[in-house]
């Protein structure tokens with residue numbers, strides 16, 4: 001999740017990295033990966049690799065700790081940036097279409113600092129804006145957007161809605 005409020009920042013950062021044409025490992029700010037994990041990814045001959053991490057109910061692989069090898073870069077560098085919560089699925093769909101079903105998964109899982117639901121305040125699932133509503137209510141009504149929350153101004157709601165187009 002980008003630390004600033006630009007919902008496209010994460011996708012744009014990834015696209016810039018793909019366009020540089022050099023393989024890289026993406027590590028999100030709340031992932032704690034030991035140096036041996038990074039070394040294992042860097043030395044692996046597979047083009048697409050990832051570590052799993054705790055996402056609340058289970059350990060899953062994701063963008064949080066993922067290597068993009070050279071063969072993947074030209075497949076991805078034309079992807080149109082979208083809000084980060086949609087962008088990962090777009091990446092995986094693009095890679096699947098090119099014959100990459102799933103990344104090569106390395107073990108054991110790396111540490112995810114934000115693994116508890118309590119670490120996630122209510123935020124719009126579309127634009128990421130913090131929603132002034134009780135966490136319990138937010139969790140029961142998931143997914144909640146600016147639009148469905150009923151607590152966000154109309155002007156912001158229309159901007160948020162435009163992100164899905």
Ligand SMILES: [Zn+2]
Nearest residue numbers: 044046049104
């Ligand atoms: Zn690998």
Ligand SMILES: [Zn+2]
Nearest residue numbers: 124127146160
């Ligand atoms: Zn929103």
